[in-house]
Amino acid sequence: MENQQTFSIIGNRRNKSAVEKAAQGIFTLCAFIAILAVVSITVYMVINGTPALFSVGIKEILLGTSWKPTAAEPSYGILYVILTSIVGTTLAVLLGVPIGLLTAVFLAETAPKKLAAVVKPAVELLAGIPSVIYGLLGLMILNPLMYKLELALFKDSETHQFTGGANLLSAVIVLAIMILPTVINISESAIRAVPASLKSASLALGASEIQTIFKVIIPAAKSGIITAIVLGVGRAIGEAMAITLVSGSSVNMPLPFNSVRFLTTAIVAEMGYASGVHRQVLFTIGLVLFVFIMIINISLTGILKKGDKNHE
Amino acid sequence: MNDSIMNGKARISDIIIKILIYISAGFSVILLIGIIGYVFIKGIGSVNFSFLTTVTSTLKKTVGIAGNIVNTLYIIVITLLIATPVGIGSAIYLNEYAKPGKLVRAIEFTTETLSGIPSIIFGLFGMVFFGNVMGFGYSILTGSLTLTIMVLPLITRNTQEALKTVPDSYRSGALGMGATKWYMIRTILLPSAMPGIITGVILAIGRIVGESAALLFTAGSGYLLPKSGMGFLTKIMESGGTLTIQLYLSMAKAEYSTAFGIAVVLLIIVLFINFLTKYLAKKFDVSKVD
Structure with a gap:
């Protein structure tokens, strides 16, 4: 049947x-x-x-600079936390993007095949390493170095609070390293997508290889490189576990040698024991992060659309 | 540019930039070697048979991560059991059924958005939605459901790319011979797209193994082995910390030898997954999507 x-x-x-x-x-x-x-x-x-925004007050939360959620008279200002995420991400991008872009140029343009065959897999592997491992290494290698630097710099300062090396700068370095694979991969494909005719034309006009890369190819790959940077920003602002212990444990103004809390690390560090209004405010911090991410996502779609139109 | 190409000045700047390019590219390689080397040197001493096969006991004063390994496996299996069919189904809809329009744009935009949301947000959402609203609490199930949403875009996009590489002649051939669409998808498309699907699944496993922020407040930090018999089933509703979570907790408690031991195990898994995807990509020659 x-x-x-x-x-x-x-x-x-x-x-x-x-x-x-x-x-x-x-x-x-x-x-x-x-x-x-x-x-x-x-x-x-x-x-x-949103509940915390109403019960505590929008201004008190978003513009307040004092974070004492567990004090007898608690205050929930997260301005420094927001600023830390913005400043930290900006610095990480400023540090990571040039290195990433030059590596992408290397892979797409100048590298001998044999060397590219070493660098490319290394970049892929870096992307696969779990963020907690970056955090562990930051804590064990970077923080002691930072502490030495801190001791040397603030030897005579009477106001500086020593952090043991867990500061904004350590976190920025970890973040810069973590965005490298994203920046390298996306920029590399953008550079590879530039038509060969542009390159040959420039070389034929007598420009050197480096002049061609930086005056012709990179400008032509601009929208892809911007995408890479925006994705890097998204990665850096959303990273939590790698920098929770590396960045210190108190809320401060985002100065390089201050112990700081990012939007993400504030949630990771305090959600475990928070209750009541404190917990609600942590969710408000999550909401602020979410708004940042949505802005990044939407601008990304805009850039990609514009890029598509340019190609047509 | 006023500089002539014969101008020696321009050449010097070229050389400087070239050196910078090589330094940048070398940085990634040195960084990777440094990370792997440092972790292995610091951690290999803690990895031995009892470390891998027992659970930490304060009574016997021994340290072991067997419970965390089992939890990681539980979460990988449950997450993939849900995410793989849904991801493949979604890709099939987008590639084979949907007509271009607002709906497809909405689905593609949300898939993109999902892959851009940081894991800590998934963690908060999972804690509230699966943990509180659905009532699963801190459990392996809550963690798995949270990760399902997180890895969904990975599987959808890889399957979609794989489906795109299947030639249209296969489709018209099958349909022309009288096969129904579902029959065609089942017997022609899915087998042809299998390498891409498998790559997506392996990438998802890599993502799950390395994930921590999304699991801290969903799957919790339990480190015990499931009890035999029904215990294997009820474990799903109990809290279970993965390797990454245990690494973080050990690090926070300053138990660095345990932390580095787990880091060694994680690095070996990550290296293995990387080689596996490479091998599959070479074998089936599918263009890999990130």
Whole structure:
């Protein structure tokens, strides 16, 4: 009986069309899960992040500089936390992007094949290393070095609070390293996508290889490189576990040798024991981070769209 | 540019820039060698048979990560059991059924958005939604469901890329012979796209193994082995910290030898996964998507 069915192409048409419909329905449902997930994440971040804004006050939270959530008279100012994330991310990008871009130039343009075959897998592996391992190494290698530097720099200072090396600068270096693979990979494909004719034209006009790369190829790959930078910003601002212990444990103004809290590390460090309003404010911090990320995502879609149009 | 190309000055700046390029490229390689070398030197001493096969006991004063290894496996398996079919289904819809329009744009935009959301946000959402609202608490299930959303874009995009490489003649051939669409997808498309799907799944495993922020407040930090029998099932509803979580907790407690021991185990897994994806990509020659 089983065999007979496969012989007829019209035998079970009704049965088949039911299976067809079910299959299509299930696939459509699967595709909707992405939309559902983003909508529910947005809704839950807003629901949980806004109550504190009303109970404590928007100005007190967003513009307050004193973070004493567990004091007898608690205060919940997160301005320094926000500023730390902005300053930390900016510095990490300023440090990481030049190195990443030059590495991308190396891989796409100047590298001998044999060397590229070493650098490329190394970059891929760096991307795969878990963030806690970066954190562990930052804590064990970077912080002691920073502490030595700190002792030397602030030897005579009477106001400086010593951090043991867990400061903004350590976190920035860890973040800069962590965004490297993203910046390198995306910039490399952007540089590779530049038409060879542009390069040959420039070389034929007598420009040197380096002049061609920096005056012709990189400007032509601009939108891809901007995408790389924006993705790097997103990666840096969202990183939590690698810098939680490296960046110190108190909320301070984001100065290089201060112990600081980022948006992400404030949540990681305090969510475990927070309750009541304190917990609500931590969710507000999460909401602020979420807003930053959505701005980055939306501007990214804008850049990609513009890039597409330019290519057409 | 006023400088002529014959001007010696320009050549010097070229050389300087070239040196900078080589230094930058060398940085990544030295960094990687440094990281692997440092972790192995510091950690290999803590890795031995009892470290891998027992759980930490304060009574016997021994340290072991067997419970964390089992938890990691639980989370990988449960996450993939949910995320793989959903991701593949979503890719099939986008590639084979959907007509270009607002809906497809919305799905693609949200998939992109999901891959851009930092894991700590997934962690907060998972804690509130799966943990509190659905009532799963701190458990392996809560952690797995959270990670499912996180790795979904990875599987969807890899499957989509793989489906795109299947020639249209395969589709029209199958349909022309009287196969229904579902039959065609099942017997022609999915087998042809399998290497891409497998690559996506392995990349997802890599992401899960390295994840920590999304798990800290969802799967919790339990480190015990499941009890035999029904214990293997009920474990799903109990808290379970993965290797990365245990690494973080050990580091926070300044138990650095344990932390480096776990780091060695994690690095070996990451290296293995990397070589596996490389091998598959070479074998099937699929263009890999990141």
